[in-house]
Amino acid sequence: xxxxxxxxxxxxxxxxxxxxxxxxxxxxxxxxxxxxxxxxxxxxxxxxxxxxxxxxxxxxxxxxxxxxxxxxxxxxxxxxxxxxxxxxxxxxxxxxxxxxxxxxxxxxxxxxxxxxxxxxxxxxxxxxxxxxxxxxxxxxxxxxxxxxxxxxxxxxxxxxxxxxxxxxxxxxxxxxxxxxxxxxxxxxxxxxxxxxxxxxxxxxxxxxxxxxxxxxxxxxxxxxxxxxxxxxxxxxxxxxxxxxxxxxxxxxxxxxxxxxxxxxxxxxxxxxxxxxxxxxxxxxxxxxxxxxxxxxxxxxxxxxxxxxxxxxxxxxxxxxxxxxxxxxxxxxxxxxxxxxxxxxxxxxxxxxxxxxxxxxxxxxxxxxxxxxxxxxxxxxxxxxxxxxxxxxxxxxxxxxxxxxxxxxxxxxxxxxxxxxxxxxxxxxxxxxxxxxxxxxxxxxxxxxxxxxxxxxxxxxxxxxxxxxxxxxxxxxxxxxxxxxxxxxxxxxxxxxxxxxxxxxxxxxxxxxxxxxxxxxxxxxxxxxxxxxxxxxxxxxxxxxxxxxxxxxxxxxxxxxxxxxxxxxxxxxxxxxxxxxxxxxxxxxxxxxxxxxxxxxxxxxxxx
Amino acid sequence: xxxxxxxxxxxxxxxxxxxxxxxxxxxxxxxxxxxxxxxxxxxxxxxxxxxxxxxxxxxxxxxxxxxxxxxxxxxxxxxxxxxxxxxxxxxxxxxxxxxxxxxxxxxxxxxxxxxxxxxxxxxxxxxxxxxxxxxxxxxxxxxxxxxxxxxxxxxxxxxxxxxxxxxxxxxxxxxxxxxxxxxxxxxxxxxxxxxxxxxxxxxxxxxxxxxxxxxxxxxxxxxxxxxxxxxxxxxxxxxxxxxxxxxxxxxxxxxxxxxxxxxxxxxxxxxxxxxxxxxxxxxxxxxxxxxxxxxxxxxxxxxxxxxxxxxxxxxxxxxxxxxxxxxxxxxxxxxxxxxxxxxxxxxxxxxxxxxxxxxxxxxxxxxx
Numbered sequence: 005x006x007x008x009x010x011x012x013x014x015x016x017x018x019x020x021x022x023x024x025x026x027x028x029x030x031x032x033x034x035x036x037x038x039x040x041x042x043x044x045x046x047x048x049x050x051x052x053x054x055x056x057x058x059x060x061x062x063x064x065x066x067x068x069x070x071x072x073x074x075x076x077x078x079x080x081x082x083x084x085x086x087x088x089x090x091x092x093x094x095x096x097x098x099x100x101x102x103x104x105x106x107x108x109x110x111x112x113x114x115x116x117x118x119x120x121x122x123x124x125x126x127x128x129x130x131x132x133x134x135x136x137x138x139x140x141x142x143x144x145x146x147x148x149x150x151x152x153x154x155x156x157x158x159x160x161x162x163x164x165x166x167x168x169x170x171x172x173x174x175x176x177x178x179x180x181x182x183x184x185x186x187x188x189x190x191x192x193x194x195x196x197x198x199x200x201x202x203x204x205x206x207x208x209x210x211x212x213x214x215x216x217x218x219x220x221x222x223x224x225x226x227x228x229x230x231x232x233x234x235x236x237x238x239x240x241x242x243x244x245x246x247x248x249x250x251x252x253x254x255x256x257x258x259x260x261x262x263x264x265x266x267x268x269x270x271x272x273x274x275x276x277x278x279x280x281x282x283x284x285x286x287x288x289x290x291x292x293x294x295x296x297x298x299x300x301x302x303x304x305x306x307x308x309x310x311x312x313x314x315x316x317x318x319x320x321x322x323x324x325x326x327x328x329x330x331x332x333x334x335x336x337x338x339x340x341x342x343x344x345x346x347x348x349x350x351x352x353x354x355x356x357x358x359x360x361x362x363x364x365x366x367x368x369x370x371x372x373x374x375x376x377x378x379x380x381x382x383x384x385x386x387x388x389x390x391x392x393x394x395x396x397x398x399x400x401x402x403x404x405x406x407x408x409x410x411x412x413x414x415x416x417x418x419x420x421x422x423x424x425x426x427x428x429x430x431x432x433x434x435x436x437x438x439x440x441x442x443x444x445x446x447x448x449x450x451x452x453x454x455x456x457x458x459x460x461x462x463x464x465x466x467x468x469x470x471x472x473x474x475x476x477x478x479x480x481x482x483x484x485x486x487x488x489x490x491x492x493x494x495x496x497x498x499x500x501x502x503x504x505x506x507x508x509x510x511x512x513x514x515x516x517x518x519x520x521x522x523x524x525x526x527x528x529x530x531x532x533x534x535x536x537x538x539x540x541x542x543x544x545x546x547x548x549x550x551x552x553x554x555x556x557x558x559x560x561x562x563x564x565x566x567x568x569x570x571x572x573x574x575x576x577x578x579x580x581x582x583x584x585x586x587x588x589x590x591x592x593x594x595x596x597x598x599x600x601x602x603x604x605x606x607x608x609x610x611x
Numbered sequence: 612x613x614x615x616x617x618x619x620x621x622x623x624x625x626x627x628x629x630x631x632x633x634x635x636x637x638x639x640x641x642x643x644x645x646x647x648x649x650x651x652x653x654x655x656x657x658x659x660x661x662x663x664x665x666x667x668x669x670x671x672x673x674x675x676x677x678x679x680x681x682x683x684x685x686x687x688x689x690x691x692x693x694x695x696x697x698x699x700x701x702x703x704x705x706x707x708x709x710x711x712x713x714x715x716x717x718x719x720x721x722x723x724x725x726x727x728x729x730x731x732x733x734x735x736x737x738x739x740x741x742x743x744x745x746x747x748x749x750x751x752x753x754x755x756x757x758x759x760x761x762x763x764x765x766x767x768x769x770x771x772x773x774x775x776x777x778x779x780x781x782x783x784x785x786x787x788x789x790x791x792x793x794x795x796x797x798x799x800x801x802x803x804x805x806x807x808x809x810x811x812x813x814x815x816x817x818x819x820x821x822x823x824x825x826x827x828x829x830x831x832x833x834x835x836x837x838x839x840x841x842x843x844x845x846x847x848x849x850x851x852x853x854x855x856x857x858x859x860x861x862x863x864x865x866x867x868x869x870x871x872x873x874x875x876x877x878x879x880x881x882x883x884x885x886x887x888x889x890x891x892x893x894x895x896x897x898x899x900x901x902x903x904x905x906x907x908x909x910x911x912x913x914x915x916x917x918x919x920x921x922x923x924x925x926x927x928x929x930x931x932x933x934x935x936x937x938x939x940x941x942x943x944x945x946x947x948x949x950x951x952x953x954x955x956x957x958x959x960x961x962x963x964x965x966x967x968x969x970x971x972x973x974x975x976x977x978x979x
Contacts, residue, residue, distance in 0.1 A: 024900065030927050035889065037934045041845045042882045049845025052838075053859060222858070230861060 061221055065214025066160050068241030070174065070204065072250040073278070073477060077165055079174055084161040084292065085141050088129035093153025100132050102151065107140035109133060135161065135293045161292045162205075168285045169254050172313035173246075173413060173475060175203020176288040192216075201291075203313070204244070204475070206414050211479050214241040243480040247276035255598050256281045259591050264579040266314035266454045269595060272462050272570045274489045275471035277411070278599070280455075282314040316411065319419040319451035320577055323534035323584070324379045324518075325560045326400075326446025328464060328504050330387055331372060333399035335500040339390040342503050345369040348382035352441070359385055359441050362535070376507035377517045379533065381445050388444025393435060396443055397423040402494055403460035404470065405452050411473045419456055422449035447537055458575040461531070461562045464508070465570035467501055468494045508532055509567040518585050519561065522593035527600055529593065530570075531563015533584030556580040559587035565596045572599055614902050615968050619666075621895040622961055625946035626659050628888065629872070633949045636860045636868035636875040651868060651949055658951045662958035669962020674911060674970055677963070681732035688728060691721040692764035701768075707941075709768045710952075720952035722765045722773040727959050729761065730780055730921055734914035737788040741909075744789040751785055751794040755801065766809060771816065772942035776924055783920040787913060816938070823938040839864040840871055840933050843878040851881030868949045870941055873933045888947075892926050899964065906971050915967055918960050 041049065070079040089099040096118050104111040117132055132154075133140075141156055148154075162177055178201040180193055188199070192215075199213075200206035217238030222230045256267050260283040269279040286303065295303070303311060312318060334340050350366030352359045361367065361381040367374070375383035388396065400406060406421035420426075422443060424435040442448030455473060463470040472490040509530040511517040518533045536558040559581030564573040574592045581587030634652035641650040691711070695701040701708040702718070710718045733754065737744065744750040758781040766774040782798065810816045826834030826841075843859035846852065857878040860867040867875045877885050899919045906912040922945055929944040931937035943953045 027896070027923050027927065030931075031889065031893065033936070034927070034930050034934060035886065037936060038844065038877065038882060038885055041841060041934060042847055042877065042885075043849060045845050046848040049842045050848065052842045053846035053863075222861075 061219050063217035063219055063235075063238045064160055065216045065238035066240040067162065067214065068208070068212035068480070069243045070212075071243065071245045072248045072253075073246060073276070074249060074251075075245070076250050078170065078246070078248075078250060080163050080165060081160040082163040083158045084135040085138070086131050086157050086159060087133040087136055087140075087144065088155055088157050089132050090129045090153040090155075094151070096130070096132065099151065099154050103133060103140075103144060103154070106143045106147065107133075107136060109136070109140070129155070129157075131157075162288070163292075164288045166250060166254065167289065168287045169250065169257055170248060170280070171203075171285045171288050172282045172311075172315070173203050173248070173280050174288060175200055175205035175207075175414075176291040177201060177205055178291060179294065202311070202414060204246070204413065207412050208244055208476070208479070211244065211482075212241040215239040242482070245477040245479075247271070247274075247278060247475050247477045248280065249278050249602075251602065252595070252599060253279040253281060256591075256595055257283070257285070259594055260578075263581060264308055264314075265577050265581065266318065267574070267576045267591065267595070268315045268454050268458045269572055269574050269599070270458045270462055270473055272465045272564060272573050273471065275459070275462070275473045275491070276477065277473055277475045278572065279595075280313075280315050280475070282312065284308045284310045286310040313413070313415070314454065314577075314579075316409070316413060316416040316453050316455040319417050319453050320558050320560075320579075321448075321450055321536040322446035322452045322457065323536035323558070323560055324381075324446060325457060325532045325534035325562045325584075326450060326452070327376060327379065327384050327444075328508065328532060329400050329403055329405070329460065330384055330391070330396055330444050331376060331504055331507075332403075332464075332496060332500055333391050333395050334387045335372075335503060336399065336496060337391060337395055340372065340387060342372045345371045346375075346383050346386050348380050350382070352382045352385045354385075354389075354438055354441060357438060359438070372503065373507045373510065374516075376504070376532070377510045377514050379511075379518050384444045385441045388440045389437065391440075391444075393440045393443055394423050394425075396440070397421045397426075400450075402496070403463055405450075405456050405460060409455055409459050409473050411455060412476050416455070417453055419453050420449055420451040446534065454575045454577050457560075457562050458573050461564060461575070462570075462573040463494055464501055464504055465530075465564040465573055466491075467498060468496045470494050505530065505567075508563070512563070512567075519563075519589040521585060522589045524593065524597075527565055527593075527596050528567040529563045529565040529596055530567035531561055531574075531589075531592065533589055534558075534560030534562070535582070535584045536560060538580065556582055559584045561585075561588035561592045563589075563592055563596075565600070572596070613968075614898055614972075615965050617898045618895065618961060618964055618968075621891055621898070622946060625888070625891055625895075626662065628876075629947045629949075630655055630659065631854070632872055632876050632879075632947065633868045635855045635857070635879060636872060637949065639861055640868070654951075655949050655954075658949075658954040661951060662954045662961075665955045665958025666962040666965065669959050670965035670969070672962075672966065674914070674963075674966055677731055677966075678735035678910065681728055681735055684728050685725070685732045688721050688725045689761055689764065692725060692761065692768075695721065696764065696767055707768055707770060709770050718951055722768070722770050722777075723952040723956035724959070725761060725765070726773060726777050726780060726921060727918075727956050727963075729758070729777060730784070730917035731914060731963070733781065733784050734910055734917055737784060738910040738913055741789045745791055747794055747797075751790050751797060754781065754785060755797070759801075770941060772928070772940040775940065776921070776928070776942065779924050780917055780920050783924075784913060784917045787916045819940075820938045823935060826935070836865050836871075836939055837935050840874040841935060843867075843871075843874040844934065847878045847881045847885075849882045851877070851879045851884055854879050870929065870939075870943055870948060871933055872948050873930055873944050876947070877933075889930075896923055902964065902968055902971075906967065908971065911967050911971060914963065918963055922957075922960060 066081045069077060072078055087103055089096055097114060100111055100114045100117065103109065117130065144151065144154065144156060164171070164174060177198040180188065180195070180197045180199045184199060185193060185195065193199070200209040205212065215238060217236045219235040220233045222233055252269065256269070256279050260267060260281055263283060265283055267279065267281040268277060270277050290299070335342060347369050348361055348367040350361050350364050352361070359381070362379065367378055367380045367382070370378070370380050370383055374380070397406070400421045405419055407418055408416045422439070427433055427435050439448050443450055459471070459473050469491050470493070509528070511532055512519045512523050512529050514520060519531065522529060538555055538557060557580070559578040560576070561584050562573070562575040564570040574595050576588045576591045576595070578587045578591070630652060633655045634649060637651035638648035641648045644650060695708055702710045702712050709720050709722060711721070713719050740749070758778060762774040762777050765777065786795070810820065822834040823837055826837040839859060843857065843864050846859070857875055859878050860875050864871055864874055876888065896919070899915070903912060903915045903919065906915055925942055925945050928937055929942050932939050932942070943950050945953070945957050
């Protein structure tokens with residue numbers, strides 16, 4: 005640089021060099037700063053930058069599918085479109101209102117959503133509507149420019165293909181509760197996960213639940229995905245095949261549509277449950293959206309108890325359907341010879357009380373066979389007295405009453421088979437002989453579930469082989485493609501069972517049999533009617549049909565078919581249906597007809 | 612080599628780099644805006660043409676003419692700046708209303724031109740009235756008040772960066788002229804008042820200042836931009852992530868191709884690239900400095916000092932912001948940042964330099 009003349013210059017006058025020096029110093033400071041940032045701390049910031057651009061996203065694993073015995077899909081997964089809002093970017097209340105207006109949705113729980121959003125970071129999206137329709141999605145997308153901070157997320161949810169059908173055994177899912185979370189957290193569950201709350205969804209939770217995958221994605225600052233860096237695929241839950249035949253199930257459901265009751269159909273030899281109907285039912289699809297408090301209250305307080313699986317969660321007095329087991333006890337204990345006739349005058353006197361037979365004019369002199377066929381109460385009163393309650397209980401328990409069958413469904417009830425010891429322990433009172441009479445005809449304290457009934461009759465039909473009922477045919481990926489049949493031989497003489505079976509066959513075949521109405525040569529059914537008293541009727545009230553419905557008797561029919569070579573065993577109970585012969589037996593007939601006709605039309609598979 | 616040629620060479624090197632970096636940094640935004648990644652680069656190219664035109668026309672205009680018209684032009688610009696404060700007149704982005712939309716969709720930012728013409732006006736006025744400058748009222752106070760009016764207009768747009776720049780250039784020029792040193796104590800007072808009322812009392816600015824020195828306090832809010840800028844610069848390391856490979860521009864760092872293009876450059880080109888750029892700026896300023904040494908005319912010298920300060924302060928403060936020495940205030944990096952107004956305004960500045968060189972040294976004396 006050339007030397008500056010000594011002239012009238014600002015630069016010279018005011019020593020502006022100081023300013024220049026200042027700039028140079030600043031420049032040096034910058035370079036030092038850059039050196040510090042880039043070279044000394046470079047590694048730290050590189051790491052930060054890596055953090056910045058990647059997010060780990062969960063890929064929800066599809067839950068295992070559920071098929072019926074014939075391979076029909078019962079439960080699958082469908083995408084649900086949920087609407088999320090980011091509190092930081094949009095006022096929640098406004099967003100909820102706007103979307104509700106757009107899609108004509110009701111907004112009863114805005115307050116709940118807002119409350120929920122209070123203790124979360126504001127940049128985290130919160131779900132404001134779940135499972136909205138495709139129309140709604142289209143509208144939101146079309147108005148997206150107006151709705152900053154609102155976006156749509158997709159997650160797989162359960163879809164129950166047959167709606168109400170088989171709802172009790174399939175069960176439903178619900179959001180995990182804090183209590184459940186405590187137990188399940190070690191297994192990788194998190195807040196907000198959905199778990200099986202009832203039925204098979206609950207029991208099979210470990211199988212049906214898959215392992216969520218994850219993906220590491222590169223995102224921009226708005227969280228928008230740019231590319232996928234690494235992906236761990238989710239492992240879907242195991243598929244499950246049930247023993248249920250969904251057509252049969254649906255058919256029985258239509259038969260029982262307007263009544264309360266239960267029906268169960270079991271394969272005699274394998275214990276495979278072919279149908280399990282509890283009426284009234286519910287549609288598990290309503291749980292997918294998440295019930296509001298009110299909906300849940302309504303469902304729970306419904307006098308019909310739609311959530312109850314009556315087949316195994318309800319215990320009823322068995323009434324006359326219990327008699328064959330008393331008969332077995334009597335023959336095994338040899339308290340009576342099968343041909344020995346006892347007299348039935350229409351009542352039985354014990355002490356000062358008179359116990360009636362259902363047939364007021366009496367059955368006259370009657371042996372065991374006819375006593376079962378015509379369901380003579382007085383005959384069984386006498387058997388009961390000869391046996392004593394403890395012997396009856398012993399044989400009843402042998403056939404599985406009073407304990408859980410062990411089927412793969414939650415909430416099964418034991419029922420109740422009373423004994424002297426039981427009464428003393430639980431009621432603190434000694435046993436009365438009169439109570440034995442009630443027990444002998446399946447009344448009094450005796451309570452059984454329809455499932456126990458079907459299993460016990462199955463044991464008779466099987467000539468003494470007790471088969472554990474099962475509903476899961478196979479689970480994908482488990483050892484052994486099919487679940488083994490669990491069965492054992494009951495210590496009952498073959499001869500005894502033959503006598504009982506002959507009698508059960510004549511209940512339908514014989515002109516005098518209580519269920520002769522359903523006699524059909526093509527499908528010979530053997531079984532037993534039952535009319536279980538709900539309340540003890542005072543003498544004098546005779547016209548039972550006039551009774552208010554909730555006081556009417558429960559109607560039972562339990563039977564198997566074909567009578568000679570049993571294939572299926574069916575139990576039906578109609579709550580407050582009146583007589584077993586008129587209310588329950590016709591349904592059993594229709595079920596058997598349907599089962600065998602369907603079987604002859606299509607291939608009956610392996611059985 | 613001619614000073615003029617040197618200046619143009621450095622400028623065009625920087626502009627070429629700018630085109631590349633704007634392209635690299637704006638791709639994601641371009642796709643969002645127009646569906647194509649190169650939209651901002653193409654616009655920047657046209658702005659560079661605007662820059663060339665500004666250089667060409669300004670360098671043709673005799674400085675006498677410039678000085679004569681600086682007053683009416685300045686008045687017009689003050690009017691335009693004032694009008695921006697009326698809601699609805701200007702166009703706003705991110706709550707800052709700094710622009711007029713010209714026919715053809717061009718954006719015109721009066722503040723960018725105000726600071727250039729203010730420099731021209733000040734150079735003329737301070738030299739013409741240099742005898743009166745020792746008088747406090749007619750000297751420093753008079754110009755400070757006018758400057759404050761303009762700066763206030765700019766500040767209320769709001770455009771803190773340009774307002775501060777205007778004030779800074781004014782101070783430099785007053786210091787370079789015959790204003791007695793003691794008069795500058797008034798700035799201490801004004802400075803404190805301005806700081807108190809326009810910074811300390813305005814939450815967002817105060818928060819920004821806090822955030823600059825402790826950004827990890829609020830990494831999602833005020834501190835976000837500076838942290839992201841550090842991450843961008845720091846992760847660049849010595850050699851950088853490679854041109855186009857940076858991911859901080861993927862919306863992590865706000866304004867990656869305007870005010871924070873320096874960060875993205877550091878991110879992708881690394882320490883080496885940055886030092887190269889700083890050296891280019893350094894060479895440019897050194898050349899300016901050499902030119903100043905040759906100027907004989909007082910008026911031109913003062914103008915040159917003002918223009919020098921204008922560019923140097925912009926470059927230094929922009930760098931200071933991105934490396935976290937000064938609070939963020941929204942100043943573009945001359946020649947590098949995307950933007951029409953500031954490029955054309957820079958063109959005018961360079962055009963003025965070329966004119967100064969031509970008038971002071973003629974065709975011959977322009978080499979060293």
